[in-house]
């Protein structure tokens with residue numbers, strides 16, 4: 298297969314981890330006979346420095362013409378001035394919007410050899426394997442908002458708004474994923490209070506009943522979910538929810554495996570390229586030291602192969618290589634629990650060698 302992949306290294310540790318993701322992609326190309334055309338573009342703080350914009354037009358054009366995008370991270374103290382005209386995160390929000398990426402997909406998997414890095418007890422975390430679908434382009438983050446005078450000073454408001462089509466498309470995506478896994482879908486809402494949640498419940502229930510009869514469907518209130526996620530996370534397979542609840546729950550879920558450096562994510566639309574990235578930020582505290590964990594980015598590469606290029610065997614080869622390297626005892630500092638560790642590029646090379654050998 299020939300594919301065009303845009304690399305958006307971004308800021309801080311972004312370039313360090315994307316370089317290791319590219320190594321994994323090259324190993325897959327050599328092993329399975331594919332050819333990737335890479336184009337590296339600017340996004341975030343480095344793009345502001347070079348062009349004044351967090352998302353230069355040439356980046357948008359390159360992304361739109363690609364099959365998939367691999368992003369590092371954006372942001373850092375240099376661009377944190379609240380009075381700044383533009384901020385690095387604006388680049389991220391804009392590219393998601395330009396590409397109509399409405400679903401954020403986050404696997405949360407506990408690696409047995411790393412379970413003791415979790416803040417939770419081993420018996421709760423071991424075996425956790427959850428796939429989150431968070432709606433990304435609707436809800437309270439995008440509804441009408443504002444401020445108006447009030448007798449006590451001011452009042453402010455945000456509006457949560459969703460339509461049937463927005464709920465149907467992400468429910469379908471999540472239910473389809475559940476079919477390929479343990480066939481269980483949990484929809485999270487606040488239907489006892491919010492009208493928007495009642496629409497979510499009606500629509501998602503109908504979609505699963507009519508189109509995915511083999512998928513077991515359940516609903517949970519978001520407050521109950523916040524508890525269940527840390528008390529019995531093994532009960533969940535695929536979870537689908539709206540933007541605000543998903544924002545909070547996916548970060549809660551990220552704590553289960555114990556390290557930010559292990560979790561990838563994908564932002565997907567109905568068609569066109571997907572955007573793949575680690576869930577962590579630019580980690581300015583460790584940038585340039587060569588100690589960042591590149592595994593989240595390498596696992597994002599596996600998602601890229603699976604979701605944008607339909608290369609399931611290759612995706613599994615990357616995931617298996619990560620498993621093998623971890624099982625052999627190799628660790629970056631963040632997951633070494635004070636023990637012996639390897640550098641960012643050593644970890645990338647170990648995975649690369651394992652893909653080649655597999």
Ligand code: NAD
Pocket residue numbers: 310314369370371372373374389557558574576577578579580581582583588589590591593631
């Ligand atoms: P962060 O994820 O960058 O770092 C949090 C902690 O985790 C730090 O101690 C860091 O050293 C550690 N860490 C993160 N990734 C790691 C890795 N791969 N290996 C080892 N350790 C790792 O979050 P933060 O410190 O809150 O944010 C730093 C900057 O990143 C901010 O400017 C923030 O806005 C930005 N940010 C960007 C994204 C993104 O680009 N998607 C996401 C979150 C935060």
